[in-house]
Amino acid sequence: GAVQARVALADEAEIAAAIASAKAGFEVWKDYSIAKRQTVLFAFRELLNSRKGELAAILTSEHGKVLSDAMGEILRGQEVVELATGFPHLIKGAYSENASSGIDVYSTKQPLGVVGVISPFNFPAMVPMWFFPIAIAAGNAVVLKPSEKDPSAALWLARLWAEAGLPAGVFTVLQGDKLAVDGLLT
Numbered sequence: 001g002a003v004q005a006r007v008a009l010a011d012e013a014e015i016a017a018a019i020a021s022a023k024a025g026f027e028v029w030k031d032y033s034i035a036k037r038q039t040v041l042f043a044f045r046e047l048l049n050s051r052k053g054e055l056a057a058i059l060t061s062e063h064g065k066v067l068s069d070a071m072g073e074i075l076r077g078q079e080v081v082e083l084a085t086g087f088p089h090l091i092k093g094a095y096s097e098n099a100s101s102g103i104d105v106y107s108t109k110q111p112l113g114v115v116g117v118i119s120p121f122n123f124p125a126m127v128p129m130w131f132f133p134i135a136i137a138a139g140n141a142v143v144l145k146p147s148e149k150d151p152s153a154a155l156w157l158a159r160l161w162a163e164a165g166l167p168a169g170v171f172t173v174l175q176g177d178k179l180a181v182d183g184l185l186t
Helices: 012-029 032-065 067-084 126-137 152-164 178-185
Strands: 094-100 103-107 114-118 141-145 171-175
Touching: 012 103, 012 114, 012 141, 032 067, 032 152, 067 126, 067 141, 114 126, 114 171, 114 178, 126 141, 126 152, 141 152, 141 178, 152 171
Parallel strands: 114 141, 141 171
Antiparallel strands: 094 103
């Protein structure tokens, strides 16, 4: 029943600043070569794998899961991180000559911009990891709004991304409540 930690909830100015930071990060990240993006993803994967015990301890301390459950949650998220490392092959465009009489077909895959991830309290590591590795691998920026009930895993993941070499603003954590959710959705 003792207070373990406190989290500050973002106001409208902080919400706008988080989104602006992600937009600026996107402008840098989208121009990284696919190979350079993959290098950052591999670094994140290796850091996460070597330090997942730290994240499990955070989940146990803040959420209340036993360590084995916390580790299982992380391992399920790691599956998507692993998938994202293979994205250079998955985001290639295509060209089909004569797809129809005299018609050639081209497809181009490009980053879209800023992706918002609003995560529930019950899986503070796994659910965000189902989304942000794919968005980042595809060249987008992410604003993650974790539950205010267990926000520390998101901050830990943000520090790990920075350590892996992700440019500032590409992975932004927005702490908040309904105001933050509404601001991110808008």
